[in-house]
Amino acid sequence: MEQAGKAVGAIWNDTRQSMEQPSPGEGLTTKFITLGQLLNIVDGTLIRGKKDLLLSSANYGKPKYLRAEHLYFFSIKKSRTDQLNAIRRVGPRAVVIPSSVSALSVPLSTAVISVREPYVAFWRLAMWNWKQAAVKVVGITGSAGKSTTTEMVSAILSQKKPIVKTMGNLNTFTYLPSYLTRLSPRHEYLVLEMGMKSLNNIARQCRIVRPDIGVVTNVGEAHVGSLGNLDTIVRAKQELIDGMNPKGILWLNADNERSRKLSTRNFSGKVYTFGIKNIADIRAKDIEQRTNGLVFTACFDGKSVPFFIPAIGRHNVYNALAAIGVARSLGIPIEQIRKGLAVFRPPRMRMQLVKGSRNRWLINDAWNANPSAMVAGLKSFREWEAKRPHVAVLGDMLELGHLTRSAHQQVGWIAAHLPLTQLITVGKYARLIAQSAIKKGMDPKKVFHYHSIAPLLRHLKQLPDNAVIYFKASRKMHLEKVIRKLKKG
Template sequence: MIRGDRSLWLKTANFGKPKYLRSDQIYFYTKKKSWNQQLDAIRRVRPKALVLPRSLSHHQIPPSVGLVTVEDTFAAFWRLALWNWKQCSPRVIGITGSAGKSTTTEMTASILKRKWSMIKTQGNLNTYSFLPSYLVRLSPGHRILLLEMGMKSLNNIARQCRVVRPEIGAVTNVGEAHVGSLGSLDRVVRAKQELIDGMRPGGILFLNADDPRSRKLSTHRFRGIVRTFGIRNPADVRAHSVRYTARGMEFRVRLDKMDYVFRIPVFGVHNVYNALVAIGIARALHVPIRDIQEGLARFQPPKMRLQFVAGRGGRTLINDAWNANPTAMMEGLKVLKHVAGGRPAVAVLGDMLELGGLSRWAHQQVGRFVAKITPDWLVTVGKDAREIGRTAVSHGMNPSRVRHFSSREGAARFLQQLPRNAVIYFKASRKLHFEKLVRQLRAP
């Protein structure tokens, strides 16, 4: 420690986020942001203490700010996070999967927060590098640590599990997401397997009974309880009587030899699967069924996941633009078809990235599905998405109802000419920023 009070009590730690710096924090320098940007925030806010690399000059730091120098600030942040983790004893829940993990995490949180104080994953900050930012926020009063466990490479989930050892785990499904970075679907299965292998003995694991690829996951070495969820096949948490309502989905689940009705304020059968995971986790924690029903009914879906937006001229926009893979895109198209009813249904689909050698096959798969559900218009944007339109036409869709654009701007001009009562669905990979297209078409 270069200067400052060693007995100083610090409320929170901040690693490399000068925008959110507060005066009661200890701030850790990051090389991922410019030093001038960080220094400006430090001078303006004057946090209690600052952790800098020894190689960086600290002469411009206000004298009232405590100062610690280390070789590696991220390693120091990890040490602080692990120390804090050892002072706390929350029950750890880990949720992974190729699709639906964010929504499932939020549904689970919507239920559990009614009963316990918790720390949970924020947004899509769900890989190993973000784990210390959650551990450092824990206090003895937090009873639940709810983690969405994402990855872009093998061993990422395993590294998370080595630290926190989840007591309850769930794999929503195993699909094509990240197959480009991992190299094959078999490696995607291996990545999800890391959660199962990393859980603590005596834990409870939830697996999808309806997902063929989830059957490739091995539970032979798992020393705990395996429970299943599903709709089509027998499962421990099984939905039936699934139906669309004016505001979302309604379904029944048999629990403790009785049937219970659940409602969620989001559309799509895939969201029923997400809710089944949340129900299973909540029951494993002995949450009363009434609290589960209320928690799901009050669930607030994450932004850009089947988010309904009022469009210009009475159009309805469905913003599902957070990210895309073929499974999620086809589920969203089902929602479009159901919600549109007799109104013109328009599918605006962009490139699905990170699919590697499966890219052409994946876009063709979506094209075949589009031809099957026959929306009134198909609009594609991007080099790879052109294959969706080609395949849809080759499988019977009227070519006069298919348009392709190389840019969002061209698509926006065309969409503004469509009927004013149209329902327009938007889906593409994150890099295409389809939310900007939605913004152009939304009502003022």
């Protein structure tokens, strides 16, 4: 990583403000950049403003979260009206606008720089700031579990030092500059969830950040529809390994069959494994699902260490093992790891517990779906609060391409052998889950299918008091809307 000995300082985009919900007290930098320095970095034309004006936080194309202290980069892909209205209302310290937008549209109190393309200018600022950074980079990818693993790693590392991490599902190359601009001298770690919508997305990220620590949580069916086949998914995850710091440390899932197709032949760093079933460098045993979370023992370095994570599902133990591996690779003490995992908060809509009306529990696992993740979720939810009635609500799994039919059938076959009170499906493809479950011997009186949300909701409202209801489907099915209708209060 390139260092800058006489850097003026750092400027970063407060992503929590500009992309997610605003968080009071965040975004306060210890150093600044001047308007004149910014002008040189982005290769723009100064329309208005004093070159010694100090700037400390940036916002790219998010007018909803615009603040008076922000440097705002105009997005040509967003509504011009929304952005100009926000700029007039808030009056930020400075704006970077394309030549197609008149400076007369901007309040006179706001400094203005004109460029050909603000997104390119934002990237230039990001790369400038990245060259000032001295952080360890953790890159996490996988077909399932990468968001949870990212949150676990972040919970551990942020116990002692401030970090910058991926927010929500903003995990592709497009959003990378938002994290690079957030880095300041006080940060020690950059934790990036590396998603991909196509080949070369992870590779493009790695060409810039070169992760020091890499994790592939698993290789599964997610995005097979857009990538074509499972071999292409392996190639996409391989991009992380090929793009890492050659002296870095890589963590792989010892129990995931497709992860064995990943090649480490050309990786000169160290390779370690985590797992439950197979021999691994970090291995879990004595796993127990409790009402408030999971307890397990992790065996590594000749030690057996007890851990607790406030999460549902045996599959989350894999995520925790990966997080432990990352932390150990960074020299984090065991007690800090234990504390971080114990206070970690599961990402929204990933096995998220929601209190429903009439003493019901709703398990919101509806962020996205592929057959491996759906099966893991089904098995996990059935183990939680085992004495209650258990109802599974499963919707369409999208982006599976030629695997669509077989994937839904596979889920139905497994659901048929679980002790479910009811199996409810919704959507065009999910009908195959219901049909396959019945063919495999599930009582037809326990299986229901709906084409739309309204009749599904009416059915769910008639379920027994104290039921546990599990929701899983692809994001476009919007099962979270059903969950909101069933929430307590």
